[in-house]
Amino acid sequence: MMSSRFAGTALRQLGPVVFASGPAARAAAEPAYALLAGASAAPAPAQTGVLLLRFSSVRSAGTLTAPVGVGGEEEGAKAGAAAKTAEGAAEQKAVVSYWGVPPSKVTKDDGSAWRWASFRPxxxxxxxxxxxxxxxxxxxxxxxxxxxxxxxxxxxxxxxxxxxxxxxxxxxxxxxxxxxxxxxxxxxxxxxxxxxxxxxxxxxxxxxxxxxxxxxxxxxxxxxxxxxxxxxxxxxxxxxxxxxxxxxxxxxxxxxxxxxxxxxxxxxxxxxxxxxxxxxxxxxxxxxxxxxxxxxxxxxxxxxxxxxxxxxxxxxxxxxxxxxxxxxxxxxxxxxxxxxxxxxx
The missing domain is CATH 1.20.1260.140 (Alternative oxidase)
Known part of the structure; x- marks a missing residue:
């Protein structure tokens, strides 16, 4: 009974951080995993890492935005820049290809690139x-x-x-x-x-x-x-x-x-x-x-x-x-x- 109570407490502590990533998130999750380990036969540290990785994978496939933890500003900045680059590329693709089909390369009879977007050959x-x-x-x-x-x-x-x-x-x-x-x-x-x-x-x-x-x-x-x-x-x-x-x-x-x-x-x-x-x-x-x-x-x-x-x-x-x-x-x-x-x- 006590083990179940401790496990519930650990899950409540773990809930706010399972969808986060970065060193600060992992440090915040350690007490919860320790509490789970004392309550029942918890997974080994390596298994804990796998569990956290699985939670992180679920988070990365969703639409939530992970906060940048202390000490992780550089990683967060790089991730943000990459996201903006990908978003900009997707937006430009949508502009140049209205129907969702990438435009084919258009050339002149001599093989040189076609330079006009307002009309085609x-x-x-x-x-x-x-x-x-x-x-x-x-x-x-x-x-x-x-x-x-x-x-x-x-x-x-x-x-x-x-x-x-x-x-x-x-x-x-x-x-x-x-x-x-x-x-x-x-x-x-x-x-x-x-x-x-x-x-x-x-x-x-x-x-x-x-x-x-x-x-x-x-x-x-x-x-x-x-x-x-x-x-x-x-x-x-x-x-x-x-x-x-x-x-x-x-x-x-x-x-x-x-x-x-x-x-x-x-x-x-x-x-x-x-x-x-x-x-x-x-x-x-x-x-x-x-x-x-x-x-x-x-x-x-x-x-x-x-x-x-x-x-x-x-x-x-x-x-x-x-x-x-x-x-x-x-x-x-x-x-x-x-x-x-x-x-x-």
Missing amino acids: WETYQADLSIDLKKHHAPTTILDKVAFWTVKSLRWPTDVFFQRRYGCRAMMLETVAAVPGMVGGMLLHLKSLRRFEHSGGWIKGLLEEAENERMHLMTFMEVVQPRWYERALVMTVQGVFFNAYFLGYLLSPKFAHRVVGYLEEEAIHSYTEFLKEIDKGTIENVPAPAIALDYWRLPPGSTLRDVVMVIRADEAHHRDVNHFASDIHYQGRELRTAPAPLGYH
């Missing part, structure tokens, strides 16, 4: 430079005329502000040109969710348009550095344009796509003037940025002129797609009834 393409750049959609309906003159009225303040600085002009316009595709794709996405129906590929097509326009901006950022007031202007114009286009798309997708079609026609004109300035020597024909070489699969030695050529071809394709989308709505059909053009770029 299979997302690159060669622009169709043979596309008709002079195609124009003549406004026929009242809605088309409103869209046409709305875009024409927006061109005047742009010409006054940028004058002949076509690099800054292109950079500024690309921050706005990437908005319609994202807004249209977002609204079609929500519409598809509400109606439980497919979109005919138009969601992906419009989002690809937005991403393509954003890549235009990322390219020009390597060539032209915007001034502080140009950055402020971008924030203002984008805020106004996003909300206006959002409301316009809700009211009339036909009108919204027609506006973008005419905006792309103006973009083609602006890039044509950009090329003229490069040919005259007013704008230096600097080497093409590395991101442009990889994104458009341009050959080594390409220049700014080559970049402007492929961007202008992109804008011509966006012009045709948006006019086509507007025509579908004009005919009383929704975008889902006509598949989006294949090979969007």
